[in-house]
Amino acid sequence: MSLRRAFTLLEVLVVLGILTLLLALAVPAVGGVRENSRSLECAARLRQLAVAAQSYSDVFRGVFPPAILFEVTPTGVRTIAWDFVQSSDGAVEPGPLWSFTDHPFEVQQCPSFLGSSTWGGDPYTGFNYNTTFIGAEGAWPSFSAEGQLLSGWKNARRGLSGAQHRHPAETALFGDGGWSGGANKFMRAPSACVEMDLGVVYAGAQAFRHIGCTNVAWLDGHVRGVCQPCKGVHATDAFLASPLDWPRNGFLSEDDSTYDPR
Numbered sequence: 001m002s003l004r005r006a007f008t009l010l011e012v013l014v015v016l017g018i019l020t021l022l023l024a025l026a027v028p029a030v031g032g033v034r035e036n037s038r039s040l041e042c043a044a045r046l047r048q049l050a051v052a053a054q055s056y057s058d059v060f061r062g063v064f065p066p067a068i069l070f071e072v073t074p075t076g077v078r079t080i081a082w083d084f085v086q087s088s089d090g091a092v093e094p095g096p097l098w099s100f101t102d103h104p105f106e107v108q109q110c111p112s113f114l115g116s117s118t119w120g121g122d123p124y125t126g127f128n129y130n131t132t133f134i135g136a137e138g139a140w141p142s143f144s145a146e147g148q149l150l151s152g153w154k155n156a157r158r159g160l161s162g163a164q165h166r167h168p169a170e171t172a173l174f175g176d177g178g179w180s181g182g183a184n185k186f187m188r189a190p191s192a193c194v195e196m197d198l199g200v201v202y203a204g205a206q207a208f209r210h211i212g213c214t215n216v217a218w219l220d221g222h223v224r225g226v227c228q229p230c231k232g233v234h235a236t237d238a239f240l241a242s243p244l245d246w247p248r249n250g251f252l253s254e255d256d257s258t259y260d261p262r
Contacts, residue, residue, distance in 0.1 A: 038111040039210040046217035052100035062162030065096040067135030071152040115182040128177030132189040134159045168219035171261040175216040178207020180245035189259035190232030190251045203243040
């Protein structure tokens with residue numbers, strides 16, 4: 001007769017310990033593979049946005065899409081942002097890049113950002129656009145000293161023209177937007193030389209959400225990640241905590257060198 005030997009309690013515990021260790025090692029690896037896949041999709045969408053912006057510029061003689069404009073209409077003020085247009089009643093429709101992309105909505109969503117939009121009723125979000133130097137930024141409609149109504153392009157700070165883009169391969173165009181409130185869609189350079197408002201600037205940084213890196217579409221059309229967040233030249237403990245939420249979010253350079261194409 002053969003004798004069947006049962007596992008001892010110690011042996012069972014050892015096996016369970018090994019299985020737990022293997023599972024602990026496997027779960028992050030699977031999560032990393034998934035995030036790498038999302039990061040690649042993110043980069044592909046950013047590349048499409050860069051191509052669309054360049055196509056827009058080719059049509060409009062070197063002028064890149066506006067970052068945001070406010071236009072007076074018979075029913076109220078219409079907000080024209082680079083990605084979506086919102087009428088005074090809250091209805092949302094595709095923005096200036098719509099006719100230059102194959103997938104006008106989905107391409108404007110970062111696959112790794114799962115939060116809701118922090119701007120109006122945008123159905124897709126996660127990316128931001130170089131508003132300090134490239135895209136025009138409009139002010140709320142107002143009247144001039146002569147009584148003329150200023151709205152839209154007439155009441156906007158213009159971005160730098162194509163003739164001033166001397167370093168396109170080193171200038172950020174689109175990227176993963178992030179601040180303490182979630183995503184942002186207006187990329188800001190850290191020196192506040194244009195905005196003159198550090199609160200606005202530190203709310204317009206980049207999200208390093210792809211395993212500690214952030215994807216950037218550069219002005220010449222290529223996409224390359226950046227894995228070292230910068231605090232910016234005006235960093236204080238208060239700004240780093242909010243609105244920046246360092247180090248989850250940060251700038252692409254300490255000064256404006258990565259944002260200014262001149």
